[in-house]
Amino acid sequence: MKHVVVTNDLREADIRPPEILSEFMRLSIAEAARFFDDPADLIQSDCPACASEAHEPVFTKHGFEYEQCLRCQSVFVARRPAPERLEDYYRNSRAVRYRAETFTQATGPARRLHIQRAHANWLGRLYDECGGAGPGAYADVGTHYPMLFEEVRGLGLFAACHTINPLPGLEDACRQAGAATGALPAPLAAISSFEQLEHQFSPLEYLMDLNRLLAPGGMIFLTTRTISGFDLQVLWDQAPYIYVPEHLNLLSVEGLELLFGLAGLEVVELSTPGQLDLELIREAAARDPHVRLPAFVRYLLERREPRTHEDFQHFLQRNRLSSHVRIAAVKSPAGEA
């Protein structure tokens, strides 16, 4: 298996402007309290990565208890909102509306330049190498940034582009960018799912559903946040950007490998090309004086130069220790879900 390190002049503020992010987080937490206030709607879950029943509580955030799997070290919300409650939230909450109307609009150009184009190039390169479903159709699931489709169409790889469950309100923008919104032509050659896995009720069922949509030799391209990442390991429960329902599943690198295998998918790349771990820790500490950092991390951030931070971030990427993870997988011959 290969893995990837990325160098880029990406800054957190370019893709997540602080004021807009703060408002989105405020709305998400408030809406979570409103949508998921009935304990009867919460369902107990075992490890969503490896299905292990051995897990123990590690911290509580906004009233939700996170537990850690003793087998694969994934961290997850053990009592989580039922699927229908999550669906209601993602259709009707003010947080989701704010994301589509404000967040996406404000960060679209920077994300296209720094992220969507890179996603498309990644997808093209890996599909050239491993894709075995020919020039069929491509679909993005849970589209947040419609400009992705213009970048993917530019590859000239796929006969058609589709969006599945885009953010409410982005359907027209998806169509304008060249993605169909109607019925899917089954099966698909490739599917992308960017930053969706972390808020699925069942990541395994989610991946198996995607697998069923794929043609033999088809590929899945997925990004998510991993608890194996340096910023989350350092900040742990102090990470301000971890909240329900966006982050029900913080799967470890090891857990993700197990999960893909259970879903009948052969992983061809698993990388953590995140560039922001140190910056996220610095921002968290700067905004909240109560955040406690290990002495080494504080020393690194306060006393060492940007070049050292850059090298350190490269080390994290190189060793799959950044919290932004990307995975490319092929529907394996015996992988019918």
Next chain:
Amino acid sequence: MLNIGIIGLGKMGRIRAAEIARHPRTQLVLAADPDPAAADTLPGLTVTRDWRELIDAELDAVVVCAPNDITAAAVIAALRAGRHVLSEKPPGRNLAEVEAIRRAAAARPDLKLKFGFNHRYHAGIREAKRIIDAGRLGRILWLRGIYGKCGGPGFEHSWRSDRQRAGGGILLDQGIHMLDLFRYFCGDFVEVKSMVATAHWPISVEDNAFALLRDPHGRIAMLHSSSTQWKNRFHLEIFLSEGYLSINGLLTSSRSYGDESITVARKQFDDGFATGKPREEIIYFDTDPSWELELAEFVDCIENDQPVRHGTIDDALAVMRMVYAIYEDDGAGAGPCRVVARPLADQSPPEPAHTPPDRATR
């Protein structure tokens, strides 16, 4: 099951032997090596001292991993005996030997002959080839390759440093891989400028070769091949009209060439990026599949009567012509290397460079 014999149980021979043992449709039944101790490296295997005895044995294929002064004779003898042949590079000491192999191969078109230009099968090279062939980075503009090793203790006494036995120095021994890769990506080259030197080692062959090559489309490739690269290095840059690839390191058994990676980037002139500092993706590889893939292709060609795809006799001859064009442009091809090596302990200032008369008029 293919019965295979192997000539030479040095480092390369042992690598090949291990792959033959791993492959499900090959078995190593005999080996030849003049060193009596060679038999100890592969317990249970019959090892003869004379490679000619191996040729006469009942074999389907012969793998030649012998010093260069044996290669051509062994390949030709094996072909004449009706054996398929996988031979290490270089394919011979000089063009005449490779031409002789070609004649022998032409007389037995029913047999497969493949030369071990295994770098084509390295993960980084395969990735580069896929990316270039996909066309999204545009057309190749130029290539720059550095391939160097440090020589090491006793290097001056190795057969590789003896012109009579090796035919040439580091260029023929190792630089030939980089030249083969230049051909892999661009095809044949038609023009060569070079300088070849024996800069350090007291040996009768070159320890450094610098060359510029141009193909019919005007694309230029630059090579530095060295055995005074005190830290082993493999580095191949390929710049295209819309981006670039840079292959660094090479996974080997000793890991002395570092981790193998390929950097991929697109030309980036957009606002929001510093000019000349594009976003790069560096892909790292965990394994070296080159030996396995090379043997698999050889076996597939034999079992399914397919033409050899990489490392054909034509590839071998073409790359040998490049090697000898580099020697000849410098004037070093016909005889002993012209730059005389100083003894290792000699700290005196260097002699003024000797310029051969024919070079002064170029």
